[in-house]
Structure formats: structure tokens, C-alpha cells
Amino acid sequence: STLPAVAEELLREIKKAFQETSHVPDDMLLGLKFIFGPAAVPALDLVDQHSVTRVRSPSGRTLYQVLGSSGKLYTCYSSCHFCTCPAFGFSVLQKSESLLCKHILAVYLSQAMGACQELAVSEEQLTNILLAEEEDEG
């Protein structure tokens, strides 16, 4: 497959440009729009608002929590592309129309620009976040 490698390279270039100049050039922003489509602008908005938090437990387990625009908190996994938002379930899983939802894209962009908030929690708390998602679906 081609698209994931392209997306990864684009994000890497954004990270490099940002580290060197604190600035993301216009053509890279347009590249984001080209590859990720309608998720690009909302994802950037989430980054502007510093909505992404990396949650880490002592054992080294991590996950991401993204505060969505509606005020809801979504969980994105670190080890694979997964997000608890409905758009992920629909566009990515069901229709295979998108690579990522806006929250996962916001996670990557926040990583690239150093805009992730950091939160250290206990093992129990991390487990509870993961289990809480299960309860919601049930």
C-alpha cells in the first residue's frame, strides 16, 4: 500500500520543518488537506487548542486523550490506529474512506509540533480509561 507511507513522510516533513523553523510551510498544510481531506482542518484546530494529551503510566504504557470540539474526550491508542469517536468507526472501519479520523491526525500533528500535553497516571487509572470505553459501548 502507498498511502500510509505517503502520510508518514508528510508528517515527518512537517515535524522537521517545525523543528527547524517553528513554522509549517503552506505547501505542507495543503499536502495535509490533499491526503487527509476533510479531517485536516479540524485536526489542526485541535492542535491549535492543545487538545491532545499523552497519558503515560509507570510501566510505559501510553495512550492519547483528545478533547473533541463538542467537549467529549476521545481515546486514541498508541500501538495501532484506533479512536473511540464515531467518525472512526464509520469512515475508517466501516467504509475505509479515511486513513485516520481527525483525532488520530491531531495526535500525530501534536507529536510533530511538540504540542502534546503530558499526563502521568497510575497503572490503575490508565486501565480505567481503557475499560471505561468498554462500558460505554456496552
Next chain:
Amino acid sequence: LCRGGLAERLCRLQNRERSAISFWRHQCISDDKIPSDKSGVLIVKILEIFEECTIQVAICQQLEQSPVTLSPEDALINAEEPILKVLFTRETAAHLKSRPQDVIHIYPPWQKLLLQNADVPVIMNTYFSQKVLLSEHSEAREKTYGPTKMLIRKNIISLAQTFRLDDLDDNLRQESSDNQVVCAPQTHNTRDSKRHPLALSAVNDSLLEMVESQGAVGWRDVQVRVVIQRVYCLPAREGYRSHTQGNKPLCTAPVTNSDPPNVRLCLLVQDAYGMFSEVQLQSLSSTDDIEQYCRRWEGKPCCLAGMKILQRTTRGRALGLFSLIDSLWPPVVPVKVPGQSQDSEMMTTNLPPPSFCYILTVQSGEIHVEVDEEEQISNLYQPPAVHGLKEILRINGCNERCSFWAQVLYQRLQTKHNVPIDQREMLLFVTDSSLQNVAHGIPKVVAVSVTASCVLSMETIEALSHGSHLFFKDVLWGNGRIICVERTVLLLQKPLLCSAAGADLSELTGPVRLDELDSTTQASSVCALRGTVVGVNESTAFSWPTCNRCGNGKLEVCPQDRELLYCNQCSEVVTTPVLKMQLEVFLSCPSRSQSTVKVKLLQRTISSLLMSSASEDGTYEMQSVLGKEVGLLNCYVHSVTSHPNCISLEEIVL
């Protein structure tokens, strides 16, 4: 969308691009010939097409010239031509309706991306693409393929394939910074860093320069010298707290008592150019330290290093922060002018107040805030200007920060259930000598709201219930209300340095007087009243026995002797129980004669009312209290209604 943010920028770029695309397409249709400008045009022949998500990937051969200009014999597939992967969006693909063997002209602006582990370059942003039809070929194709829709293979992407943004380059960069350890000491050796913290690094005095030159990633090897204007605590970001519907924010996960409160110590600092920045430091384990930090750090110079930019905020987005900055403007000493020589300084009287402010935070694990506590207070420091409450009530502005020293008379908690103790909102009734010593015209007592965002130490919360004097630093005044919000600090002791501006910082001696109940009294206030009992609310009147030893109000009947009462807490029979009563009376008050005044009385008032009224069997005749005088009582006003004209109060102890 955030103004000035990346999302807004992309929106603008995207709109421009869309207009350009539709204009170009329109032009192609109307011109009906290949546009003459050939510079930058990519000419490709499609070999294979497949789809991934909504992107169409076309494996193509790049052609040197347009096949139109070549004879049909030359237009054979030449294996030497470079291969490209050209991506088209769904919309462009629908427009092109490409098939293998089609030739596409791709006009600029397009982008080329070289992947790390692949030889084939990728072409993106291919909005300006046009299919070039070779008349003979197209006829032939129509016959072979017919007008049927071509089936395109769709690749399903695995979710397991995540993106790795770190690469070898990052590791190399880190190594090179380690090599600079000779020039800048690392923080791993904490012993050394205490003695010569950052002595070898260059010291700068401009926050703006640091921010602009080093970027958001972090400041390595350089320090900025600033003055600490204010020290306060901020609660954790709202995102973790206030949303409790449907989702599960972190704070509802079981939090044991050993977890620190969600409070961070923050500094408002100012550099030699007058620019402000808010620095968010570590989480505090105990909010009781805030008073210590204020005393030791405010006004002192300080060196910042290893900071990370959390946010660049503006006046419109951070009203609370800017109201505090405004209270410190203009600077009390001349500030430097950027770009000019060291010696030139600007008189500050006409400088406009700042319109933006950087919020900085420490890089995780490294705390680089070196406060020189031994040094003298800086000339740039502006201590809080303390005023009497009387003056504050006369301030004309809105969202002004002000400070005062006052006695807390009464505290009313606005409790909601399930809200932890440090997130409660409350109403405090305070006074000082400027209010007490005036005869008429201004209230004797003023209400101060304390919102949940104002961080209070446990010591302060204790002191509030004891009617102590407190120093209210940087509260917000506006619309006739005094509010304690974020960045307001309540201190038990007067600050060492404050410009008193004629305010009387002495403590009140002697009894405090409240305003008397009158026609202007409103709900959620306190007042004093006197009147005559004209009725009793019999439906709410009741009494119950309490233990004379421990005050336990839940006595039980002795199983052995049903005439006696038993106290569980003392584990003994109560022979002489103390009778407690709840009584609400209706009063006629000459100061507010139009209203029905209903007061829930305190025990001691009830006792004195009923003292001479007991009948022989121990019950009380309600008739006997009618006509009795009560007052002067201090009360809290619960509610005021106009139809019927009624005011409901509760007697309180100050």
C-alpha cells in the same frame, strides 16, 4: 477556529486553492485546447490504477513530451522512462475518468514527495490535471472497452501500521546536543546545578527574542532573566474536569488521597522590555505552600531556562490573565526598547498595554527556574495596590484587579453534591474599617464571590470559617461585584510589601455592624433586624432532645425503660437531655414595614423568646410569644419575593 492558528491558515489556503481549481477547470473547458504554458507541466501515462481510502493511486510513466506531438509509432511504452506514483483525490479522479494508457497533463502547482524506503517518487496536489485525448487511440479504446465503468482495485489499509515520526535523524540530533555538554551543563547532575545552576550559558533579557529564536521545542543552553511579578496557583485545565456527561474524564477514575490535587504553581514574569509571560511550573502537592512562595518569590529576579511554549494567547482569549497584566501596566520603571542600544530606555507612560502573552511550561523532568531569594526586590516589581473596600466600591471600570485586607464575617457555601471540597463556590461577607466607620451611603458589608477556579489552601479554608482577617490579592471587580477567580490569591498574612495608598490595614476591633434590613435589602446578602413577633410558622416548629454531655441529636429510647433516653456516642443514659428547637417566626419590622418578614431563629434566640412562656406541662403556647420584641439579629437573606411581598431570612452568627 483559533485566530492565527494553523486551522485558520489552512482554511484560507484551501479556499484560494478551490477558487484556482474551478477557474482553471472552467478555462480548460472553454479553451478546449492544451494551454500553451508548458513550464512545470508533468506529462504522465497511466499504467495501473488502484484506490486507497478515497485517494486514487496511479502508477505512471513520466513522458518527456506530450504524445500528441509524437507519431503513433513513437508512442510506445519505453521501459527507460521513469516511473511515478501519482495520487489523485476522489474528485479529480471522477473528473478525469482515467484508465490505463491514458495520458495526463498535470499542471503546477503539484508536489513531489520522496519516500524514505522507496524509489518511486510520489506526486501529490494534482488538482490541475487534464486528460489528453489522442483521437485515434480514443476511438480504438471506445471499441475495446466500451462505455462500461472500469473496476478499480481497492487496497484496504491495515490499522496496525502506525506512523513513526522519529527517525535516525532525530537520534543524530540528540547525540550532537549531548556533545555540547562542555558548553552547557545537563541537569542530570543536580548537585552541581544547585551551585552553578546555568552559569556557563548565555543570559538573555528578552522573552520575545528567546521565543522567536528557539521555537516551541525548547530553549537549550540559554537563559532569560525576568522579574517575578506574581505567584499564584492555577487549577488543572478545564478539559479534565468540567465535562461529565456521557464520557469519562480522567478525574472520575478512582483517585486516591495520595494523588496530588490538580493545581499548578504559576508565575507571572516580566522582562526588561516590559513583556509578560505566564510560566506554569510543577503541580503542587500541597496548596498550603502558596503563601510561602508568594512571600519568598514575588518581586525577586529569576532566570528561566529549558522552557517550552505552551501557548501564545491574546487579550481576547484570556481575559483573566490580561486583567492581571493590565493591573501591572504601565511598568514603574522605564523599560528597554527592542532593537536599540542598551542605554536607551523608553518612558512608559504612553506605552500601550500588551496584546499578547506567551504561556510557558517546563520541559518534563527539567525544572529550570532559578529564583535568587537573597537578592533585593527588583525595581520593576509592582506590589499589589491595597485599597479600602470603600474605594474599591467606587472604582468605575470593569474587570479591574484590586487587592484589600478585610475581615470575613460570614461564609455561605454554594454546595453541589459530589463536588470535592476544593472545588466549591462560596459567598463571603467581608468588611473593613473603611466600610464600618462611615455613617451612611455605602453598605457596611460587602459580598465577595469565590469561584471554583480560585485556588484556596486548606489553611485559608479553615480560616474562613473562623472569621479571620484575610488579604485578598488581585480579585476581580466589575459590574458592582467582587469576585475571586483564577490568579486571585487569598493570604492569611499581610504581604510585606504593598503600596497601601492610604488604606487602613489595621484589624477591626469592637463589634461589627451590619446594615439594617430595609426596602433595598436583596437576596443573598446579610443584614441586621429588629421587630415584633406577629406569628409563628407552626408547620416547621419542632424540638428534639440532645445529649447534655456530647450534644448528640439522635438519641434513642432505652430498651429497658421506655421513659428514658440513651446516647449511642456516650453509651450512657441521658438523664437530663437538652432540648433543641427549630422555630421560624414572622416579624413586623418597622424598617421594612411593607413585607412579611420570616426569620428562622437560632437556638439562643428561641430560648430567650420562650423563657417566660413555658406552661406547666412543658409545652409552649404559641400565643405567648406574640408581641415579643426580638433584635438586633444578624441574618442572611435567603429570598425576596414581591408577590407576595415576603422576605425570608435565617439568623446567623458572625
